[in-house]
Amino acid sequence: MYTLNQNRYQVEAEPIFQRVFITDDRLANEIFSPAMKARVIFFALTQQIEIPIMDAVVASATNLGDSGCYISLTEQWKRNSANHCYIPFSEFSHPEIDLDELGMYFVSDYFIYSSSGKWGVLVSSAHYGLLGGSPEFIEGVRAAFPELDREVYDFYSIGKMTEMIE
Numbered sequence: 001m002y003t004l005n006q007n008r009y010q011v012e013a014e015p016i017f018q019r020v021f022i023t024d025d026r027l028a029n030e031i032f033s034p035a036m037k038a039r040v041i042f043f044a045l046t047q048q049i050e051i052p053i054m055d056a057v058v059a060s061a062t063n064l065g066d067s068g069c070y071i072s073l074t075e076q077w078k079r080n081s082a083n084h085c086y087i088p089f090s091e092f093s094h095p096e097i098d099l100d101e102l103g104m105y106f107v108s109d110y111f112i113y114s115s116s117g118k119w120g121v122l123v124s125s126a127h128y129g130l131l132g133g134s135p136e137f138i139e140g141v142r143a144a145f146p147e148l149d150r151e152v153y154d155f156y157s158i159g160k161m162t163e164m165i166e
Helices: 006-020 051-063 135-144 146-165
Strands: 002-004 038-043 068-073 084-088 110-114 119-124 128-133
Touching: 002 006, 006 068, 006 084, 006 110, 006 119, 038 135, 038 146, 051 110, 051 119, 051 135, 051 146, 128 135, 135 146
Parallel strands: none
Antiparallel strands: 002 084, 038 128, 068 084, 068 110, 110 119, 119 128
């Protein structure tokens, strides 16, 4: 696990990010590149991707030959703190990835994406996530986390409850 300064990010990870995503704006009509043929929305109760979903992403990505991923934060929490890192799947720990030791803090939206550019995840501070990749990748996530499609209904239900409260 290591951080990437801006120069290293631009050389190592940004070209991969751009194969997966066309923008880092979660409010854009489209965030995934056309190469990401399959897409799914999921409910994110907190600002961190929940363990069962991340475990499913790792399992599916591993089956496609990936051995790690990049994480890119959209906002710096502290001046001069890292916004990007690489994490080998072998270093994922439970209950959650501890990016604090790298000086990275989940304060807003962030992206998790394949080191090979095959898939990506947006986790939004607005309590949803978007998962994109090949149909094989998405089916692998569904196989490892069969409740994935239920997440859409959970997201919709929470949105409806919020409307009723307001």
